[in-house]
Amino acid sequence: LNPDQAAAFAALVARREAGEPLAYLLGTAWFADLEFKVTPDVLIPRPETELLVGLAVERAQRHAVPRIVDLGTGSGIVPILLAKRCPRGEVTAVDISPAALAVAQENAVRHGVSVRFLSGSWYEPLCDECFDLIVSNPPYVAEGDSHLMRDGLPFEPQGALSDGVQGGDGTDCLRTIVAGAAAHLSPGGWLLMEHGYDQASKVRAMLDRAGFSQVASWRDEAGIERVSGGRLVGSAVV
Numbered sequence: 028l029n030p031d032q033a034a035a036f037a038a039l040v041a042r043r044e045a046g047e048p049l050a051y052l053l054g055t056a057w058f059a060d061l062e063f064k065v066t067p068d069v070l071i072p073r074p075e076t077e078l079l080v081g082l083a084v085e086r087a088q089r090h091a092v093p094r095i096v097d098l099g100t101g102s103g104i105v106p107i108l109l110a111k112r113c114p115r116g117e118v119t120a121v122d123i124s125p126a127a128l129a130v131a132q133e134n135a136v137r138h139g140v141s142v143r144f145l146s147g148s149w150y151e152p153l154c155d156e157c158f159d160l161i162v163s164n165p166p167y168v169a170e171g172d173s174h175l176m177r178d179g180l181p182f183e184p185q186g187a188l189s190d191g192v193q194g195g196d197g198t199d200c201l202r203t204i205v206a207g208a209a210a211h212l213s214p215g216g217w218l219l220m221e222h223g224y225d226q227a228s229k230v231r232a233m234l235d236r237a238g239f240s241q242v243a244s245w246r247d248e249a250g251i252e253r254v255s256g257g258r259l260v261g262s263a264v265v
Contacts, residue, residue, distance in 0.1 A: 069184065079164060096118075098204060128146055131144060150211055160216060160217050167222050170194075205230075205233045209237065209238070217259075230244070237257075240257060
């Protein structure tokens with residue numbers, strides 16, 4: 028190595044020794060066999076989220092031209108995978124962070140898919156639009172949870188990890204998404220959400236109270252109930 032290369036390598040080693048995740052040092056991470064740009068403005072993709080994508084694809088493919096929206100898109104992995112696997116779909120992605128949206132837009136270009144990106148909080152930029160499928164991997168770690176201080180999480184955007192509610196249980200964003208879903212789902216449309224390892228029963232209860240049918244939770248490869256969802260009553264789509 029020349030002196031500049033050696034110095035750059037030493038700086039990367041020092042950052043890694045301090046606990047910064049390797050994905051941020053490299054600037055990319057792999058998800059579902061695709062490489063995505065990541066920066067400290069977005070969460071690093073986790074394999075558990077492939078469950079959310081798979082369940083969404085199953086439901087989207089029941090429609091000739093599925094209309095799909097991903098709330099809190101981050102790096103854009105979910106809508107980009109959905110756009111690739113459902114090429115006839117009309118895919119929208121929403122995030123409150125302009126920096127995250129910039130990363131997601133770069134990833135969409137990288138993978139050659141068409142995704143509409145909107146800036147705003149949850150349903151805010153959607154006006155009165157309705158969709159066949161709403162998906163989300165929102166912040167769900169409770170504020171103050173000890174996990175936020177381990178495994179590189181202090182380097183990831185805290186607003187994408189926790190809802191920030193002091194003394195809460197991490198479900199505030201999940202509740203907001205459930206509460207607004209009926210106004211933005213076509214009859215028979217599905218809502219699917221990733222959540223914490225111990226939140227499935229709470230999320231199913233939210234969906235039941237909101238009038239969803241076929242409410243269920245699905246387990247990831249570790250056997251943990253990781254995604255819950257339900258269908259808005261009133262459609263011939265099965």
